[in-house]
Amino acid sequence: MIAISSIINIALRSLIANAMRSFLAILGIIIGVGAVVTMVAIGTGASEKISNQISSIGSNLILILPGATTQGGIRMGHGTIQTLTMADSEAIARECSAVVAVAPVISGTAQVVFGNQNWSTAVMGTTPEMVTVREWELISGRFITEQDVRSGTKVAVIGQTVAEKLFGDLDPVGKLIRIKKIPFEVIGVLDKKGQTLTGQDQDDIIYVPITTSQRTLFGNILPGRVRLIYAKAASLEAIPTATEQIKTLLRQRHRIGPNQEDDFTVMDLTQMLKAAEESTRTMSILLGAIASVSLIVGGIGIMNIMLVSVTERTREIGIRMAVGAKPGDIRLQFLIEAVFLTTIGGIFGLLLGIGTSLIVSSIMQWPVSISPIAAIIAFGFSAFVGIFFGFYPAYKASILNPIEALRYE
Amino acid sequence: MTQIKFENVVKIYKFGDHELKVLDNISISIEKGEFVCIMGPSGSGKSTFMNIVGCLDTPTSGKYFFEGVDVSTFGLDELAEIRNKKIGFVFQQFNLLPRATALENVELPLIYAGISAKERKEKALETLSWVGLKEKANVYPRQLSGGQQQRVAIARALVNNPAIILADEPTGNLDSKSSMEIMEIFKRLNEEQGLTTIIVTHEPDIASFGRRQIRFLDGKILSDTKT
Numbered sequence: 001m002i003a004i005s006s007i008i009n010i011a012l013r014s015l016i017a018n019a020m021r022s023f024l025a026i027l028g029i030i031i032g033v034g035a036v037v038t039m040v041a042i043g044t045g046a047s048e049k050i051s052n053q054i055s056s057i058g059s060n061l062i063l064i065l066p067g068a069t070t071q072g073g074i075r076m077g078h079g080t081i082q083t084l085t086m087a088d089s090e091a092i093a094r095e096c097s098a099v100v101a102v103a104p105v106i107s108g109t110a111q112v113v114f115g116n117q118n119w120s121t122a123v124m125g126t127t128p129e130m131v132t133v134r135e136w137e138l139i140s141g142r143f144i145t146e147q148d149v150r151s152g153t154k155v156a157v158i159g160q161t162v163a164e165k166l167f168g169d170l171d172p173v174g175k176l177i178r179i180k181k182i183p184f185e186v187i188g189v190l191d192k193k194g195q196t197l198t199g200q201d202q203d204d205i206i207y208v209p210i211t212t213s214q215r216t217l218f219g220n221i222l223p224g225r226v227r228l229i230y231a232k233a234a235s236l237e238a239i240p241t242a243t244e245q246i247k248t249l250l251r252q253r254h255r256i257g258p259n260q261e262d263d264f265t266v267m268d269l270t271q272m273l274k275a276a277e278e279s280t281r282t283m284s285i286l287l288g289a290i291a292s293v294s295l296i297v298g299g300i301g302i303m304n305i306m307l308v309s310v311t312e313r314t315r316e317i318g319i320r321m322a323v324g325a326k327p328g329d330i331r332l333q334f335l336i337e338a339v340f341l342t343t344i345g346g347i348f349g350l351l352l353g354i355g356t357s358l359i360v361s362s363i364m365q366w367p368v369s370i371s372p373i374a375a376i377i378a379f380g381f382s383a384f385v386g387i388f389f390g391f392y393p394a395y396k397a398s399i400l401n402p403i404e405a406l407r408y409e
Numbered sequence: 410m411t412q413i414k415f416e417n418v419v420k421i422y423k424f425g426d427h428e429l430k431v432l433d434n435i436s437i438s439i440e441k442g443e444f445v446c447i448m449g450p451s452g453s454g455k456s457t458f459m460n461i462v463g464c465l466d467t468p469t470s471g472k473y474f475f476e477g478v479d480v481s482t483f484g485l486d487e488l489a490e491i492r493n494k495k496i497g498f499v500f501q502q503f504n505l506l507p508r509a510t511a512l513e514n515v516e517l518p519l520i521y522a523g524i525s526a527k528e529r530k531e532k533a534l535e536t537l538s539w540v541g542l543k544e545k546a547n548v549y550p551r552q553l554s555g556g557q558q559q560r561v562a563i564a565r566a567l568v569n570n571p572a573i574i575l576a577d578e579p580t581g582n583l584d585s586k587s588s589m590e591i592m593e594i595f596k597r598l599n600e601e602q603g604l605t606t607i608i609v610t611h612e613p614d615i616a617s618f619g620r621r622q623i624r625f626l627d628g629k630i631l632s633d634t635k636t
Contacts, residue, residue: 322492322504323565324494
């Protein structure tokens with residue numbers, strides 16, 4: 001039995017002897033593997049970015065919106081009637097076991113002024129639970145307290161964008177701002193959350209105590225009524241239970257009969273998350289599939305070169321057979337050459353793919369994520385391509401008739 | 410001891426519907442240590458005879474005993490093993506691998522015999538020295554003269570200690586001086602080591618080195634004379 005190391009040596013030497021052709025042969029594999037690695041990296045990166053964006057809104061978040069009115073057969077949008085109350089919010093917090101935190105909101109848009117700077121932003125009146133519900137940290141100061149809500153103090157917690165627009169480099173905590181010309185003391189600054197999927201800036205926001213917002217800012221909302229309620233389910237799995245509990249409770253509280261429509265809407269982000277994940281996964285698979293085609297084309301290139309090589313080296317094969325090479329030895333030699341080519345192509349392709357991914361991420365500001373598994377699969381696949389497309393040429397070489405091979409010019 | 414024995418060997422080549430009987434019922438024995446020269450015009454069947462003797466081909470019918478073993482029914486792997494261990498080929502066109510050095514060319518049969526790299530190198534170098542080309546070990550074939558290339562090819566044929574040497578017009582591409590040198594090597598091998606040697610040639614003065622001359626014509630043995 002011939003030693004494998006000898007066969008590898010033979011294969012390596014013949015590849016080096018035809019360096020240029022070997023390089024051209026593996027170019028297809030380099031591009032193929034590079035494309036697969038890059039595409040998967042981009043796809044995975046995009047999917048990670050989307051999940052991050054979605055979870056930044058707040059994981060396990062449930063939104064309760066007031067119902068829509070029907071006026072003369074025309075259905076108005078959410079919130080056209082104020083069906084939700086502070087009491088509803090408190091009842092949810094008290095009675096729904098799958099809900100861990102609840103924060104009602106009275107919101108509106110208002111002009112905010114500090115010194116000679118002014119800015120129009122969303123002002124949300126809410127309760128201390130909001131930071132828990134939204135999983136939002138403060139970078140300085142404190143959030144609204146129960147005390148603030150009870151006494152309706154004029155305090156404000158501002159988002160990063162508002163802080164930037166109004167204060168620049170100044171520390172906002174302790175400063176006085178005017179919301180709708182009413183002075184508020186800034187008591188805290190929220191951490192940066194970035195954009196939502198729809199491109200909304202989550203940091204362009206001011207939180208004030210809910211009581212303050214109702215009394216002094218948005219008087220068009222009836223006392224005790226709220227714009228919407230945020231609730232946080234205990235876990236992702238608890239979301240359906242929590243939704244059901246909230247619905248049952250509110251129907252009961254609003255005295256809605258069995259055949260009547262809800263006068264509120266309960267929404268959660270799981271469906272959105274699932275849809276987004278589904279679409280990015282589809283994109284990843286699609287990109288990977290397109291890239292795989294180039295790997296197959298690369299493999300055909302290898303087969304082509306190996307067939308030429310076998311024909312060209314017919315005489316060499318004849319000589320080897322005459323001195324005692326068995327058909328299996330010849331087959332193994334050409335197979336190893338093909339696998340060698342594709343494996344080297346795989347290594348360079350991997351480097352190319354990683355390089356391209358990094359360039360794409362830095363130039364296009366597109367997140368990429370190079371997963372070791374994708375790299376290993378691409379690499380392993382290239383070796384497999386070598387075996388698959390190298391087999392036929394190797395087989396052809398092994399069945400040559402030594403007498404005819406020796407006579408080949 | 411009988412080295413080679415043909416019993417009613419027939420070889421037929423088929424080209425579509427047309428059949429060509431290249432060897433027609435050949436029966437012959439060659440003893441160990443004989444120096445045989447094969448002659449005959451092209452198409453007389455001498456090359457086919459050599460191919461079957463060299464286990465590169467098998468008879469269509471009849472039997473071929475190599476050292477008493479019927480190899481006419483052997484498979485490709487078994488034939489390859491006999492070629493590797495028992496037969497040394499020398500060709501008219503030398504048939505060296507152009508991208509391998511003289512030493513590597515000589516090592517070739519040892520690779521397929523599964524011998525370790527170190528031992529391969531030692532044996533190949535020893536054999537190269539025997540044909541007087543030790544100093545050319547790391548030279549590529551194209552840098553060698555025809556006579557030197559043929560000596561490398563002979564070293565390759567000898568390196569695995571074969572039982573017979575088969576040479577198909579080994580001097581066909583050489584000038585007369587180199588031809589004589591090569592024939593001297595074959596003669597020495599045969600006389601000193603008792604190696605069975607079979608040489609195909611067209612040239613009468615080359616044929617005169619042999620102590621037995623076999624002439625082929627139309628697939629049959631025309632004459633078989635010992636000198």
